[in-house]
Amino acid sequence: xxxxxxxxxxxxxxxxxxxxxxxxxxxxxxxxxxxxxxxxxxxxxxxxxxxxxxxxxxxxxxxxxxxxxxxxxxxxxxxxxxxxxxxxxxxxxxxxxxxxxxxxxxxxxxxxxxxxxxxxxxxxxxxxxxxxxxxxxxxxxxxxxxxxxxxxxxxxxxxxxxxxxxxxxxxxxxxxxxxxxxxxxxxxxxxxxxxxxxxxxxxxxxxxxxxxxxxxxxxxxxxxxxxxxxxxxxxxxxxxxxxxxxxxxxxxxxxxxxxxxxxxxxxxxxxxxxxxxxxxxxxxxxxxxxxxxxxxxxxxxxxxxxxxxxxxxxxxxxxxxxxxxxxxxxxxxxxxxxxxxxxxxxxxxxxxx
Numbered sequence: 001x002x003x004x005x006x007x008x009x010x011x012x013x014x015x016x017x018x019x020x021x022x023x024x025x026x027x028x029x030x031x032x033x034x035x036x037x038x039x040x041x042x043x044x045x046x047x048x049x050x051x052x053x054x055x056x057x058x059x060x061x062x063x064x065x066x067x068x069x070x071x072x073x074x075x076x077x078x079x080x081x082x083x084x085x086x087x088x089x090x091x092x093x094x095x096x097x098x099x100x101x102x103x104x105x106x107x108x109x110x111x112x113x114x115x116x117x118x119x120x121x122x123x124x125x126x127x128x129x130x131x132x133x134x135x136x137x138x139x140x141x142x143x144x145x146x147x148x149x150x151x152x153x154x155x156x157x158x159x160x161x162x163x164x165x166x167x168x169x170x171x172x173x174x175x176x177x178x179x180x181x182x183x184x185x186x187x188x189x190x191x192x193x194x195x196x197x198x199x200x201x202x203x204x205x206x207x208x209x210x211x212x213x214x215x216x217x218x219x220x221x222x223x224x225x226x227x228x229x230x231x232x233x234x235x236x237x238x239x240x241x242x243x244x245x246x247x248x249x250x251x252x253x254x255x256x257x258x259x260x261x262x263x264x265x266x267x268x269x270x271x272x273x274x275x276x277x278x279x280x281x282x283x284x285x286x287x288x289x290x291x292x293x294x295x296x297x298x299x300x301x302x303x304x305x306x307x308x309x310x311x312x313x314x315x316x317x318x319x320x321x322x323x324x325x326x327x328x329x330x331x332x333x334x335x336x337x338x339x340x341x342x343x344x345x346x347x348x349x350x351x352x353x
Contacts, residue, residue, distance in 0.1 A: 008195075009235040011126065013148040016224045018217065021051070021152040024091075024116065025058040033112060033147060034088035037061030040111075041091045042078055042102040044069075047118040047159065048094035055093075062091070070097025071133045072104070072141075079105035087111060089147070095119045095163065096131075096265075099146075104130040107143040115146040119159040120167035120223055122265050123243055125149060126231030137256050145235045151224045153217050161297075162264060164214045164223070168296050169270025171226040172289065173247040174204030174233075176273035179280060180245030184327035193237045200233035200242035208292055245328045246279070247272035252322035253315040254307065263305035270298050271305065275316075278347040279329045290351040300351055302344075313341045 013031050015023065028034040039062040043049055052064055065081055068074045078101055082090065090109075092102025093116040106113035107130075117125045124131060128145040131138060156164065178201045184190040203226035212219030233242035240248075250272035255262045262268065270293050277286035290300045299305045302312035317337050320330050335343065 008232070009128075009145060010232050011146055011148050011228075014126075014228055015149070016151040016153070016221055016228075018153040020150050021055070021116065021155060022058075024055065024150055027148060027150065028089070028114065031148060033114060036088055038085070038087050039063070039089055039091055040065060040082045040085055040087045041093055042067050042098055042105065044094040044098045046094070047155075048098055051093060051118070051155070063087075067094075067098055067101050069133075070100055070131070072139065075101040075104040075130070075132055076108070078102070079108035082109055082111075089114055091116060092146075093118065095159075096121050096124045100124055100130040100132055103143045103146065104132060104141055112147040113144070114148045114150070116150045116152075117224075118155050119163035120151070120156055120220070120227060121163040122167060122170040123227040123230035123234075125151075126228045127240075127243075128231070128235045129240060137259060138252070140240070145231060149228060153220050153224075156220055156224070157215075161214055162267075164220070165296050165298050166264040166266030167223055167227055168207055168214075169266035169268075169273075169293065169298050170243075171207040171223060171230065171266075172204050172292065173245075173266075173269040173273040174200040174226075174230055174243050175208065175285075176247045176276045176289075177241070177243050177245035178204075180276070180328035181241050183280075183329060183332060187332060188327050190327065193242075196233040196237035196242045199229050199236070203227075203229035203233070208288070214296065241326075244323075245326075246276040246319065246330045249319035249322050249326070249328060249330060250275070250316055253319040254312075256322065257315055257318060258307065258311065261306055263299070267299055267305055271300060271302065274300055274351070275344065275347055276329050278350060279333060279343060283350060286347070286350065301348055309341070309344060313337060313344060316340045316344070 090106040090113045092099040130141045207226045230243045247269040251268035274289040
């Protein structure tokens, strides 16, 4: 008999609600992630450290590890420090850098990882990828996705609003990434995972068309769910295609070429997605992207994130080199630098001031 279904990799628990952090110990016990309470909790010196005092009474068996940052060296050091602890699980408590370091460290020591996000800056909170700085710049490392995810909306509201806005850019960029995946399917025959594409696209559409704003818990819930679904879509596909296309190639190029000046990831991919929609000859989609990004306070022009037109054009020209073998609208058009410059001028004119 043919196999008519498949198992979908996903967290055993996703808790997105105001006050969700107060139930962390119960979630770990109820889901049998840690019945003994022996936990390694990775935190930053910022948001994670501020929550340590609040959580310590509920997690008496936990050991707390301050992580220096989102680097491969910090993640390896965390893994080495945890090896002798005989833990049930690793908890990554903080922003994207801490969660990515905890995902990588937990994979090295063979422990399940629970993500407790203190902001919604990008879809890495539930993805099977750790993005970490290394000697060559920044790398993406395949890891198991978190076994559980906790997002406390009260904590999210206390985070700098720029990090919430960044998550909006990352979520809506899914739509552009799926368009690139479909283009590659038509032009190169690359296989599309229809379920992964559907989940990622609908996650992006939910954020793109939601009327709320960053001060609205209903909107924050939809945004958090969209970021979770983006991560699950990548787990289903087995790669980052559902959430990464020309938009991310442009962002990676900005990170590589201008490492000391790069903006938050979601701001860069949001801008990259809007420009990619223009390159595809989709004025309606480009206009909608620009309108929604502006409404949420996100940049739609390069100078709004500190890059001149020439710097942005250089990044777009370099972008295909960041993901060799990936086919997007950038590879399809194969524009010269002068053509990119003209296209960007047309884009700026099209979206208006």
